[in-house]
Amino acid sequence: MVKPSIGAGRMIKMLSLCFLLTLAAPSAAQSLQLNGPDSTVREGYFTVNVSSTTDASEPIASLVIEASSSKDFKQNLQTFPALGDFKKLSLTGFSDGTYYLRARSEDVSEYSNVIQVRVQHYPLWQALGLFVVGFLIFTALVVTIIRFHQKSEAEPADD
């Protein structure tokens, strides 16, 4: 049986390789984490934010959010670039449906995790019901003020 032996030169090479791998590890392991709304969105707008697993304070270059109505991001793909160095985006104008979102950046080779956002607007009957209630109260208020004003103009304040 031959015992394996490691020469000094080989040992130095291996240690150097380990050191280089240690240095390179953060960038290789860097990934993006995307977070979005936890519950169903009722108004069609919501905020998402992205964090980097390496250094939260470092800017993420050319951060873009992709949204699609399909899990494989092949249907109705929309892209939303982040403003400046911000890692948070306020997105708006979504109709009823389920949307899949992910983040990408120039710095990171892989996409972030995919999040699912469900948008379900309030039922129209509920909105119109409130509209009618508001309209009736407002009309009553305007009529009240105009009639009171006309009356007070006709009769001085010491009526």
Place this chain on the structure above:
Amino acid sequence: MTEFALDTSVGLTIVVLFGIGWILFGYWLGRKNKTHEDFALAGRNVGFAFAAATAMATWVTSNTTLVAPQLTYQFGLWGMIGYSFAALGLLLFAPMAKRIKQLLPNGYTSGDFVRLRYGQVAWWVFIIISVVYAFGWLISLGMAGGILLESLSGLDYHIGMTAILIICVGYTLFGGMRAVIATDFIQALIIIVGVSVIAYWLIDNVGLDSIHQNLSAEHPQLLDVLFPAAVMFLFNNIFFGLGEIFHSNVWWSRALSFKKDVAYKAYLTGGLMWLPIPIVTGFIALAAPQLGIFPPSADMIGPTVAAAVLGKAGAIVVFIVIFSALASSLDSLLAATSDLVTQDLFHKKFKPKASDKTLMRFNRYCILGLGIMTWLFCLPRIATLGALLNFAGAFVASTIWPIVLGLYQRKLSGSYAAAAMAFGTLSGLVGYFAIGFYVAALISCAVSGVICWVGVVNSQRLFDWRQLNEEN
């Protein structure tokens, strides 16, 4: 990579130059203040031009310059149209302002009226509502200053917020209401000219057709006239605006400081001048998706888009317009709230025999104290401007009916008025948390209105209007 329209140093330079200018102007105007009445109500002698300008400029605030674009970005067309309906607050307050001047020729504050008309219990409820609202608005204005600088120049939010508070507290402290109204006049001119320039620039650079095409294809919800949350928001915003104006001492102190027969015309003119401004500021936000601008917070959308379209020169115009809008409201609110604390709490409750000099000194301490408290509340950026303002909507909308009926109807008693404000507010808050911010004011006003109606039907005693004039 940074895409801000202005260098941080340019933003700071504008703030410093404006700040020095306004504070010196306030100091110069303040030399004419000889009595507390001069300081708090500008001698009750404000003419039509200044009166209309201050009404319009004060109402052009973070609401119109930052929140109108925010809500347009979130609710689409209804956001800007709904916001322009807030002009109804000024228009409907016009006849009431005339009535206020008639009923309270020697009055100082809206709190004075509620105490004399409805008694102590209603007064306490009213003061709590007023304080919550005043701080909500003050905080939103301080936050808006920070957001403005951050959006345009990338300057840290806390520095921008601190700068605008120091400037407004500075010139209000020196000049009182006289400085507030005089600076409002200049700020109104800046706002009107600036907004007109921005509107022309935007239409010329972007074009209505291209914005419409992009929204139709990518964000059709923003063009939908039956957008549910937006439809719910419409009347809520109207009632919020009415509640803000009807109850707030900002508007009462103006009505009382105007010359006789000026208030009605001034509020009417101010309202008509204000009407198109949210349409212009809101329209800016509709261009955002086409330009690929998606800010971290929706309340940053207005200045960010304007700066992106208009370039560096445009960004400076936007900056000056919004800065003027914020300053014209912040100074008014500081002055009116300190008047309320000085007159209603310090003078009426603690030091009825306080000399004129003591009242003036206390009023100045109040302005300083309010500025410091606002700064402390602004430090943590707790919510978006829209959400913060609409929280106050649950409070102020409950005062609409008690104020209107209190000014014209002799039957509504203090207990019903207090109940209407208290239960209206509580119901509005339940709506705010259970449904959303876009129903808080509507629910509050509806519940308060029902209680007032029951009160008018059940009350037996008739109020004597002469009790409102404390001099008699």
